[in-house]
Amino acid sequence: xxxxxxxxxxxxxxxxxxTVVAAAGSPPGDxxxxxxxxxxxxxxxxxxxxxxxxxxPVGIGVRMAQPDGEVIVYIGDGTYLMNPTExxxxxxxxxxxxxxxxETDGYQCxxxxxxxxxxxxxxxxxxxEYVSIDFAKNAESFGAxx
Numbered sequence: 001x002x003x004x005x006x007x008x009x010x011x012x013x014x015x016x017x018x019t020v021v022a023a024a025g026s027p028p029g030d031x032x033x034x035x036x037x038x039x040x041x042x043x044x045x046x047x048x049x050x051x052x053x054x055x056x057p058v059g060i061g062v063r064m065a066q067p068d069g070e071v072i073v074y075i076g077d078g079t080y081l082m083n084p085t086e087x088x089x090x091x092x093x094x095x096x097x098x099x100x101x102x103e104t105d106g107y108q109c110x111x112x113x114x115x116x117x118x119x120x121x122x123x124x125x126x127x128x129e130y131v132s133i134d135f136a137k138n139a140e141s142f143g144a145x146x
Contacts, residue, residue: 003026003102006100007030007031010072011036016039018041018069018072019069021045021059021072022046022073023046024055024076025052026076027075028047032047044058044062052078056099059071060095071098072098072099075099075102077103077135084142085142088143091143117129
């Protein structure tokens, strides 16, 4: 599923009062173009500084300020790995926040700067196989439901 299809699916599922949160990488730009903010569906996008790791803490803050509706944190896998422990904060506070992760093998929107690849022993470069990360099990290890 490509990012546009994922946003389309989130639009189909979103109800009035729901809020989507995004900040880093390509999700903010695509949400800006594709998110359906009609009928009280909200969108909280940080564009200015592309803060990686901003989204889950902000999702928690939105949930605290908005007890009704769903709070959907939409992030890439690289962003998730920068700050997944904030899931513990959400669980500790009893705050429901849905986290949707696009698995792009790390920062694919800015190719070759950093990817989740193993070092190839022949080339000595990080151009080997992609590192396999089970994001659902990672979130479960913090106590999240996946």
